[in-house]
Amino acid sequence: KAGVTQTPRYLIKTRGQQVTLSCSPISGHRSVSWYQQTPGQGLQFLFEYFSETQRNKGNFPGRFSGRQFSNSRSEMNVSTLELGDSALYLCASSLRRDTEAFFGQGTRLTVV
Amino acid sequence: DAKTTQPTSMDCAEGRAANLPCNHSTISGNEYVYWYRQIHSQGPQYIIHGLKNNETNEMASLIITEDRKSSTLILPHATLRDTAVYYCIVRPLESGNTPLVFGKGTRLSVIA
Numbered sequence: 001k002a003g004v005t006q007t008p009r010y011l012i013k014t015r016g017q018q019v020t021l022s023c024s025p026i027s028g029h030r031s032v033s034w035y036q037q038t039p040g041q042g043l044q045f046l047f048e049y050f051s052e053t054q055r056n057k058g059n060f061p062g063r064f065s066g067r068q069f070s071n072s073r074s075e076m077n078v079s080t081l082e083l084g085d086s087a088l089y090l091c092a093s094s095l096r097r098d099t100e101a102f103f104g105q106g107t108r109l110t111v112v
Numbered sequence: 113d114a115k116t117t118q119p120t121s122m123d124c125a126e127g128r129a130a131n132l133p134c135n136h137s138t139i140s141g142n143e144y145v146y147w148y149r150q151i152h153s154q155g156p157q158y159i160i161h162g163l164k165n166n167e168t169n170e171m172a173s174l175i176i177t178e179d180r181k182s183s184t185l186i187l188p189h190a191t192l193r194d195t196a197v198y199y200c201i202v203r204p205l206e207s208g209n210t211p212l213v214f215g216k217g218t219r220l221s222v223i224a
Contacts, residue, residue: 004155033211043156043199043214056211090155098206100146103155 002027004093004104012110018079021107025072025093031055032074033101034066037088046089049074050097081111114215115139116200121219124194130187132218134200137181142205145176146212147185149196156199156214159185163205190222 005024013019025032033056034046045058049068066076072093078085088108092101117135124130136145146161160167160174162183167174173186187194199217204210 035212035214042216043212045211045213048211058211088153092155092212100158100161101212102158105155108153 004091004102006089006091006104006107008107009105010108010110012112013081014112015081015083017081018077019081019109020075020077021089021091021109023074023076023091023093023104025074025091026102029093029095029102030072031094031097031099031101032068032072033092033094034074034076035090035092035103036060037090037106038086043090046076048097055097078109083111085109086111114213115202116215118198118200118215118218120216121221123221123223124187124190126192126222126224127189130190130194130220130222132185132187132198132200132220133182134185135182136200136202139180139202140204141180143202144205145174145183146201146203147172147174148199148201148212148214149194150199150217151193151196157196159198161203190220192222192224194220195222196220 031050033048037043048056068074088106090106092103094101147159148156150156162174176183197217
């Protein structure tokens with residue numbers, strides 16, 4: 001069974017640009033969550049999607065958004081990139097909202 | 113904020129058991145204990161979870177004290193590939209609205 005797939009693995013963007021990251025969950029998993037990991041703040045929750053609806057949101061500015069498609073694949077978008085957005089962005093999927101989550105390898109975003 | 117306390121770092125000799133403690137003195141009756149680990153630059157990996165009984169799977173054993181205020185993750189025969197940051201997380205039974213909250217974890221170094 002394939003794991004959680006995140007694309008791209010690495011990305012370099014310039015301040016002010018916008019970026020879209022993609023996540024394909026494990027087959028059959030319907031819940032997808034996104035996390036940001038930085039050396040200073042550690043792993044922080046961004047948002048969760050289930051059945052194409054955002055169910056939960058972390059404490060991040062509105063520049064961070066996401067969506068989920070009918071096949072459970074998810075994308076997250078960051079607009080007007082700032083240097084501080086440089087981080088490892090992780091996607092996790094779970095069968096249901098209350099079951100264990102499995103993470104992808106992440107997308108490492110560098111903003112210059 | 114994370115509801116758990118873990119030592120910052122630990123060392124373990126290769127081939128020996130690694131015992132990673134976690135304090136969760138404010139845990140509620142409806143909260144599970146989850147363990148994840150993160151090998152450098154990869155996404156977190158689910159290890160095991162439990163409510164009040166000891167649990168074992170192919171990766172590790174989880175021992176939860178009778179009062180549920182602390183637990184220990186046991187890797188029975190640590191290898192160099194077990195070197196990682198280990199996170200202990202408490203999460204409600206009905207976790208639909210509760211994301212995983214990661215603390216700083218324990219950095220385990222397995223030494224040859």
